[in-house]
Amino acid sequence: MNEEMTLEALAERMSGDSSAPYYIAGVLREAIYRGILPEGKPLHQAQLALRLGVSPIPLREALRLLETEGLVTFQGYRGAVVTALSVEEARELYEMVSALETNLLKIAFPRITRRIVDDAAKILDLMDGEQDCIRWRDLNQMFHNLLFESADRPLTLDMLARLRQKTDRNIRIHLASMREESQRQHRAVLAAVVAGNLPGALEALADHLAYTSNDLQSCMRLEQGKKRR
Structure with missing residues (x-):
């Protein structure tokens, strides 16, 4: 199974309101835990929104939630990136x-x-x-x-x-x-x-x-x- 299918399957398996930032953050958090979204990988918001079938605004709010957890950081032109743990x-x-x-x-x-x-x-x-x-x-x-x-x-x-x-x-x-x-x-x-x-x-x-x-x-x-x- 390729990465895209895995991320989509993960979203389908997790129940919740797909318009809610907390639901989207939960999907992305587990994708990071499972290595579907690797450390250092840019998170292109338009692509993620399309793949998860969600709107851009709650997706960005979800990324901000993950930023408070230290899982994601925003790096200027690169946008959101999965952080690395040393x-x-x-x-x-x-x-x-x-x-x-x-x-x-x-x-x-x-x-x-x-x-x-x-x-x-x-x-x-x-x-x-x-x-x-x-x-x-x-x-x-x-x-x-x-x-x-x-x-x-x-x-x-x-x-x-x-x-x-x-x-x-x-x-x-x-x-x-x-x-x-x-x-x-x-x-x-x-x-x-x-x-x-x-x-x-x-x-x-x-x-x-x-x-x-x-x-x-x-x-x-x-x-x-x-x-x-």
Whole structure:
């Protein structure tokens, strides 16, 4: 399937109001995550509007939304361009993610109920069998957020979601190399929560995020090496 067909198929599969900027942004965001719209690629707005069957005005608003997420930038005569994520930026983003997540878990820990634990375990079971990288990413985010929601820190959760949008854009690059170990680490975090072991849960979560960060950086370096050949 060629890129154009893939983008069109993606738009057809996603439900929503095609005149709404948030819907269009969702289609383009997933296209970036899946590599359909590669880093550094100019986004010709007239062509995109035609391919997606949308009007130019909501398309431009959608691109502006993606600009606030760091996925798109406007570069003068080139117009909108898919931004690139450097290895150094990925490392720094995960440092911030780790700081926020461990703090959220510390606050939420006393209020994590058995129902939350059971729901988190069900999500991990679903992740075991999920082969699509974007759906796996969504389930992964659900698992993490379940442990944090009872912290009642909506602003922190919003910031965390924005940071993850930037790192998760490369989930397709390194999921295969890290998913098995990542799942083992998820279950280690959950086991510590069930045991009421806060220090153990915080250590397991920090180790998990450090592992994920290092794996992403390694895979990004390999990808960059292939492009230079």
